[in-house]
Amino acid sequence: MDTAKVKEYIADFQKSEFPPLTPRELRINARTTVINTIIGPRRAGKTYYLYQLMQPIPRHEILYLNFEDIRLVSITFKDFLDIVNLHTELTNTKPGYVFLDEPQVVGEWEKGVRTLLDQQKFKIVITGSSSKLLSKELATQLRGRTITHILLPYSFSEFLEASGVHPKQPFSSEEKAKLRNYLERWLGWGGYPEVVKTESVTEKMKILESYRELIVYKDVVERYGIKTPFLAKLLTEHLISNFSKEFSVNAFFNLLKSRNIRVSKKTLYAYLSLIEDSVAIFLVEKYSPKLKEQKLSPKKVYLCDTGLAYRQRHEKPKLMENMVFLQLKRMQNLNPGLEIFYWKNHQHEVDFVLKEGQGIRKIIQVTYADSREDVQKRELASLLAATKELKPRKLEVITWNYEGEEVYKGKGITFTPLWKWLLQTKHQH
Structure with missing residues (x-):
C-alpha cells in the first residue's frame, strides 16, 4: 500500500x-450491522447512490x-484495517461507516471485509458490477451477514425526476399524453444516468456504444482473461x-457453425455465464413444475437497460416487455422471495409468471395496445391457457394506453397502461 497516496485520497474525500x-x-x-451489498451494471449510478446514503x-x-481510483490500486485485503487507522489519524475519529465501491478488483477482498466485520464496530456497504456478490460462497465467507440489493439504471419515475417532471394525480388527458411522450423517450434511450442528462442524440449513441464495449472488454474479457474476445463480442x-426473445446455446452454436466459426458448446455456456455475471443481461427460465424441463428449456433474454439496444428503439413491444421485466426485478429488493418466469406450451405463451412460495401470485401479458380493440385475442387466449395450468391469483395485461377491467370467459383481467403501472409500482422496490 502506498500510504501517502491513500492519505491523500482520504483527505480529498473529507x-x-x-x-x-x-x-x-x-x-x-x-x-444496520448487516453488510448491505448493492450490485448492478456499470454506469447504473451505484457510486452516486452511495453518495445519497452518505x-x-x-x-x-x-x-x-473507491477501488477504481488510481491511488488505491496497490491496496491488498490485508490493508483494510490499516486504512481505518489512517482515517482515524487524519480525522481524529474512528469511522462508523465503511463504504467499499467495487472492491472485487482487490484479490481476496472478502477476507478484508471479514476482518472489518469481526471488529463489530462498522456499518459496511459494498457495491459491485458482478453477480458473484450474490453468491452463496460470499454469504458463507461473511457468515451470512449480508443483504443484497440490485440497482439498475433509472426506473421510469426516476427518469421523470431527473428530467424535472413531477406528475401528480389526478392526471388530465394532456398530462397523460405528456407522460406517454416521456415513456417513449425512456423506452428508446433507456435510463442510464449519463445518457438521460445528455441532449444530443449523437452523444447518446456514442455513450451507449461505449457501454456495450465495456460489457465485452472490461466485464468479460479483461476480468476473466478471455483469449477469444471476438467470440465474447459475437455472443x-x-x-x-x-432481447425479449428466447435464447438457446444450441441454436447459437448452429448459427456459428453455419458461418464456419468453430467453438465448443462448453465454451459458449461458459461465456454466457460470464456475460450474465456482468449484470448487464438477465436470463429468465421457463416455468415448469418439472425442474429438469425448467433448466433445459430455452431462456428469455432481457437487458439491464433498453438503451443497450438503442438501434431497435422503435420496436415498442419488445422495449415494453423488457422494461416490465426490469421493474419486476426491482421489486425483488423488497420481496426477495418473488420468482420471475415466462410460460409457454405448444400454442400459447405468457410473458411473466410471478411465483411466491408454492403459489402463482400473478401472470402478466405485455402488449402494445392503444385500445381494447387492439388487444389481440391470442394474448387473452394465452392468459386463459396459462390460467388453466397455473391457477394464478391475478391476471394482468399491461398495455400502451388502454385501461379497464373485465371478466373474459369467466376470468377477471385488469388492463393497465404501462406508464401508470410503472408509477403505481415504484414504491414496491
Missing part, C-alpha cells in the same frame, strides 16, 4: 462536496474507498440484438 443527485428509489438501512452522515464518520451482440 474535503469534497457531493455532486447534485437524483434521488433513487432503492431503500436500504445503512445503519449525505445525512457526518463526513468524519465515513471511510469511503454479447447476439444477446443484445435478440
Whole structure:
C-alpha cells in the first residue's frame, strides 16, 4: 500500500462536496450491522447512490474507498484495517461507516471485509458490477451477514425526476399524453444516468456504444482473461440484438457453425455465464413444475437497460416487455422471495409468471395496445391457457394506453397502461 497516496485520497474525500443527485428509489438501512451489498451494471449510478446514503452522515464518520481510483490500486485485503487507522489519524475519529465501491478488483477482498466485520464496530456497504456478490460462497465467507440489493439504471419515475417532471394525480388527458411522450423517450434511450442528462442524440449513441464495449472488454474479457474476445463480442451482440426473445446455446452454436466459426458448446455456456455475471443481461427460465424441463428449456433474454439496444428503439413491444421485466426485478429488493418466469406450451405463451412460495401470485401479458380493440385475442387466449395450468391469483395485461377491467370467459383481467403501472409500482422496490 502506498500510504501517502491513500492519505491523500482520504483527505480529498473529507474535503469534497457531493455532486447534485437524483434521488433513487432503492431503500436500504445503512445503519444496520448487516453488510448491505448493492450490485448492478456499470454506469447504473451505484457510486452516486452511495453518495445519497452518505449525505445525512457526518463526513468524519465515513471511510469511503473507491477501488477504481488510481491511488488505491496497490491496496491488498490485508490493508483494510490499516486504512481505518489512517482515517482515524487524519480525522481524529474512528469511522462508523465503511463504504467499499467495487472492491472485487482487490484479490481476496472478502477476507478484508471479514476482518472489518469481526471488529463489530462498522456499518459496511459494498457495491459491485458482478453477480458473484450474490453468491452463496460470499454469504458463507461473511457468515451470512449480508443483504443484497440490485440497482439498475433509472426506473421510469426516476427518469421523470431527473428530467424535472413531477406528475401528480389526478392526471388530465394532456398530462397523460405528456407522460406517454416521456415513456417513449425512456423506452428508446433507456435510463442510464449519463445518457438521460445528455441532449444530443449523437452523444447518446456514442455513450451507449461505449457501454456495450465495456460489457465485452472490461466485464468479460479483461476480468476473466478471455483469449477469444471476438467470440465474447459475437455472443454479447447476439444477446443484445435478440432481447425479449428466447435464447438457446444450441441454436447459437448452429448459427456459428453455419458461418464456419468453430467453438465448443462448453465454451459458449461458459461465456454466457460470464456475460450474465456482468449484470448487464438477465436470463429468465421457463416455468415448469418439472425442474429438469425448467433448466433445459430455452431462456428469455432481457437487458439491464433498453438503451443497450438503442438501434431497435422503435420496436415498442419488445422495449415494453423488457422494461416490465426490469421493474419486476426491482421489486425483488423488497420481496426477495418473488420468482420471475415466462410460460409457454405448444400454442400459447405468457410473458411473466410471478411465483411466491408454492403459489402463482400473478401472470402478466405485455402488449402494445392503444385500445381494447387492439388487444389481440391470442394474448387473452394465452392468459386463459396459462390460467388453466397455473391457477394464478391475478391476471394482468399491461398495455400502451388502454385501461379497464373485465371478466373474459369467466376470468377477471385488469388492463393497465404501462406508464401508470410503472408509477403505481415504484414504491414496491
